[in-house]
Amino acid sequence: xxxxSGRARGALERDVLACLAAAGRPMTTAEVxxxxxxxxxxxxxxxxxxxxxxxxxLTRQPAGRAFAYGLAAEMDEIPASLTARGMRRxxxxxxxxxxxxxxxxxxxxxxxERILSELLGERGHAEGGERT
Amino acid sequence: MTPAMWAPILAAVVLAPAGSxxxxxxxxxxxxxxxxxxxxxxxxxxGFVLAVAAFDAxxxxxxxxxxxxxxxxxxxxxxxxxxxxxxAAGLIVGVLLAAAVRRATRIGVDIGHAVATxxxxxxxxxxxxxxxxxxxxxxxxxxxxGRVVVSTGMLRMxxxxxxxxxxxxxxxxxxxxxxxxxxxxxxxxxxxPLLRPLAREVERGxxxxxxxxxxxxxxxxxxxxxxxxxxxxxxxxxxxDSRPGLALHAAAERGGVxxxxxxxxxxxxxxxxxxxxxxxAVTLVAIGGAALTGSTTEDRFExxxxxxxxxx
Numbered sequence: 001x002x003x004x005s006g007r008a009r010g011a012l013e014r015d016v017l018a019c020l021a022a023a024g025r026p027m028t029t030a031e032v033x034x035x036x037x038x039x040x041x042x043x044x045x046x047x048x049x050x051x052x053x054x055x056x057x058l059t060r061q062p063a064g065r066a067f068a069y070g071l072a073a074e075m076d077e078i079p080a081s082l083t084a085r086g087m088r089r090x091x092x093x094x095x096x097x098x099x100x101x102x103x104x105x106x107x108x109x110x111x112x113e114r115i116l117s118e119l120l121g122e123r124g125h126a127e128g129g130e131r132t
Numbered sequence: 133m134t135p136a137m138w139a140p141i142l143a144a145v146v147l148a149p150a151g152s153x154x155x156x157x158x159x160x161x162x163x164x165x166x167x168x169x170x171x172x173x174x175x176x177x178x179g180f181v182l183a184v185a186a187f188d189a190x191x192x193x194x195x196x197x198x199x200x201x202x203x204x205x206x207x208x209x210x211x212x213x214x215x216x217x218x219x220a221a222g223l224i225v226g227v228l229l230a231a232a233v234r235r236a237t238r239i240g241v242d243i244g245h246a247v248a249t250x251x252x253x254x255x256x257x258x259x260x261x262x263x264x265x266x267x268x269x270x271x272x273x274x275x276x277x278g279r280v281v282v283s284t285g286m287l288r289m290x291x292x293x294x295x296x297x298x299x300x301x302x303x304x305x306x307x308x309x310x311x312x313x314x315x316x317x318x319x320x321x322x323x324x325p326l327l328r329p330l331a332r333e334v335e336r337g338x339x340x341x342x343x344x345x346x347x348x349x350x351x352x353x354x355x356x357x358x359x360x361x362x363x364x365x366x367x368x369x370x371x372x373d374s375r376p377g378l379a380l381h382a383a384a385e386r387g388g389v390x391x392x393x394x395x396x397x398x399x400x401x402x403x404x405x406x407x408x409x410x411x412x413a414v415t416l417v418a419i420g421g422a423a424l425t426g427s428t429t430e431d432r433f434e435x436x437x438x439x440x441x442x443x444x
Binding site for chain 1: 239242243245246255256257258259260262264269270271272273274280282284286287288290292293295296298299301302303305310311314315338339342357358360361362363364365367368388389390391393394397
C-alpha cells in the first residue's frame with residue numbers, strides 16, 4: 001500500500017525533525033537514534049536525515065567521519081516576525097474569530113493545573129527528559 | 133405559527149443541555165459528526181420555520197396578497213396573537229440570518245489566512261514545521277496541505293515518546309478534518325444561539341478525538357495522558373505570555389485539559405447505541421417539523437389562491 005508507507009515515512013520525518021529541534025544543536029545519526037530511545041534502526045534514521053537534508057529542512061556539516069545535522073536557518077519565505085506566537089496572534093485572537101487553529105493544549109484552569117501536576121506525580125516541575 | 137413549526141425550536145431547546153450530555157456518552161469519533169449534524173439540521177430547520185412564519189405575516193398584507201393572487205382570509209386562520217408571533221419570527225430570522233452570514237464570512241477569511249500561511253511556511257518534514265520560539269506552543273494549521281506547527285519551546289519540554297503523542301494528536305486534527313466539524317457547528321450556533329453549547333461540545337470533542345487517535349497510535353493511554361499533562365503545564369507555566377485575556381478565558385473554558393488527561397487514564401469509550409439513537413431522533417424531529425411546515429404551507433397557499441380565483 002503506497003498510502004500507508006507514505007504515512008509511515010511522514011511519521012519518521014516528523015519524529016526525527018522533532019528530536020533535532022528539541023535538542024537545539026546539530027546531531028549525528030547515532031545521536032539522533034539515541035535521542036529517539038533507539039526505537040528506530042540506524043539506517044532508517046540515516047535515510048530519513050538524508051531525505052530531510054535534500055528537502056532543505058536540515059543543513060549538515062562534517063563531524064568527524066560522519067555528518068552532523070541541524071535545523072536549516074530560518075527560511076527566507078518566513079518573515080522573522082512569524083513565530084508560532086505571532087501566527088497564533090494573527091489567526092486565533094479575539095472572540096469574534098473563527099479560531100481555525102487546533103491547539104494541542106489550551107490554557108488551564110487552576111483545577112486543571114492541580115489534576116495535571118498530580119497525574120505527573122510532580123510539583124512545579126515541567127522539564128522534559130525524565131520519565132515518571 | 134402551527135404546532136409543527138415549534139418542533140425545530142423545541143429540538144434546539146432540548147439539544148442545548150441534552151446534546152452535550154449524550155455526546156459525552158459516545159466515543160468522540162461518533163459524537164462529533166452526530167452533534168455537528170444535529171446542530172446544522174436544527175439550525176437550518178429553525179431558520180426555515182421562522183422564515184415561513186415571517187412569510188405568513190407578509191402574506192396578510194393587502195398588496196402582497198394581490199401580487200400572489202391569494203385570499204387574505206384563507207391564507208391562515210388565526211388571531212392577532214398569531215400574527216404578532218409571525219412578525220416577531222420575521223425580525224428574529226433577519227437578525228439570525230445576518231449573524232450566520234457574518235460568521236460564514238469570518239470563517240472564510242480566517243481559513244483563507246490559514247491556507248495562505250501554510251503556503252508561506254516553506255519546507256516541512258511530513259507536514260511538521262518547527263518554529264524557533266521559546267514559548268511552548270503546538271497547533272494544527274488547516275490548509276490544502278495542512279501543517280502541524282510546533283515551537284522549539286514545546287519540543288524541549290517533552291521526552292521523545294511524549295513528542296510522538298503530540299505529533300500524532302495534531303496530525304489527527306488534519307487527517308480527520310476536525311476543523312470542518314468545528315466551523316460547521318460554529319456556523320450553526322451563529323444561526324441559532326440556542327445551539328452554542330453544542331458547538332462548544334464539538335470543539336471539546338475534536339480534542340478528545342485527537343487524543344484517542346494519538347493514544348491508539350502510540351499504544352499507551354498513560355503515555356498519552358502524561359503528554360497532555362506535561363504540555364498543558366508547560367504552557368501554563370510559560371513566562372512568556374502575550375495572549376489577550378479574553379481569548380485566554382475562552383480557551384480555558386473550551387480546553388478542559390485536565391478532563392482530557394483524566395479521560396485518557398480511563399479505558400477507551402465504548403460504542404453505545406442509545407445516545408446516538410437519541411441524538412438522531414431529536415435531529416429528525418427538527419427536520420420533520422420543517423418538512424411538515426413546508427408541505428402544509430404549500431397546501432395552504434394553494435387553497436388560498438383557489439379561494440381568490442373563486443371570489444373573483
